[in-house]
Amino acid sequence: MDCNEARPLLDANADHELPAPDAHRVQQHIDSCDACRRESENLRALSESLRAAPYHRAPESLRTRILAGLPETDDAVSASRAPTGAAVKPPPRQPRWRTWLDSWLNGGHGPQGDFGGSGAAVGANRLIAQGWLTALVVALCAVAAGVTLSLRRPAEFAPFADELVESHVRAQVSGRDIDVISTDRHTVKPWFNGRLDYSPPVEDLAASGFALEGGRLDYLAHQRVAVLVYRYRKHVIDVYVFPQAGSGDTGTGRGAGSAAPATLAREGYSISHWNSEGMTWWAITDAAPDALSGLEAALKARLQGGSERTEGG
Structure with a gap:
């Protein structure tokens, strides 16, 4: 994020009105930019001064003048216009x-x-x-x-799903959607060695209609994660994979999504989640949800078939 993106968000950030992912990105920029940091500090000081300012109750004379300037209600007008001694219409009866x-x-x-x-x-x-x-x-x-x-x-998974969409879109528009370009799993899998503290399973699913195109590193939920890039017809599918955490995990960190819903829809993107072989998998694409169902089934079949073990990783 640069100054042009951050400046319009400083006001909302100072008042704690931004979603967590946006607030995190803005704060990262503020920490690295002296000009935006000074502007943010000025906004926070102004906000605190306004909150600390004394409260003055309006005088009763002002209330009287305001009420006198308001238009009369229908009942009041009818009562004022009724002839002297005439009966005033009673209020409506209760049901x-x-x-x-x-x-x-x-x-x-x-x-x-x-x-x-x-x-x-x-x-x-x-x-x-x-x-x-x-x-x-x-x-x-x-x-x-x-x-x-x-x-x-x-709602618990909304911030994580938003961050997932941002990561996927950012990779597509930046042109850096693949760090290691290869259809060979024996090239893609070793590339992650030394770049992560775990070894992600990598499968070639071309026979099932999901061609492996490569992989990349990304930063999601405050951690480095492996992303496997597949091609389904004309659609890109990003598959995020990281070690599965304990059952108490809520879906916002490593092992994210052990209790998350299996499928989500976010801003026109299909999102799917599952756990398999000690890993948590999140897949996202602009294709229909059944594409992710097919990829999940094909991937689970390959993993359960033991291709990682039989082919020597």
Whole structure:
């Protein structure tokens, strides 16, 4: 990120309004640019000064003048224009069901008269009402909990999915989408030696329609990762692979996605995730999702067939 990209984002960054990936990129630029760092510090100082400024309540005279300048409501206008002594239109009546409910909850004593309720009836009605209200509250809490749980899991992976899309797009537009160009897995796999602290499995899936084109290094979720580049018809598929972490991982670091949804759609890109052979795999492409399903099946079949072992890596 350069100054032209960072400057428009400094304001939002100072107020902590940027998504985590953007905030991280902006902060990286600020740390390396004196001019943007000074601008960021000035914005933060201004923001803190505004928050620390004393609060002055508006005088009552100002409130009175504002209210006096507001247009009158229809009811007030009708009342002011009505002849002296004329009856003013009463407010609309409550719906019958609301009046009946209010009366029933009061044990039969309400605006519609006595339902013949005794003290025991009053107590019984109130107990029934409390029971219904309790059941209603429990039901609403259950619904809210279900909605929260169903929405929470995809949201947990939103920052990681956004970073995945950014990495894929950045590689395509920069022209540096492949560091080692080769269709030979015995060339691509050794290239990662010394560049990573793990050895990624590399398979040639051309027989299944997914031709290996090479690989590259990328930086994702604060770590170096291996990216295998495949070609499916006219579509590029980037496959990110790194060691699988423990079951408690949430999808934002090494082993990302052990509890992540298997498929995602993000900004027109298809994203797929799975674990296999002690590795976590994330694949992204602009092709249809079934392309990733086919690649996953072909890759798992090759790995389970033991090609890494039988061919000597």
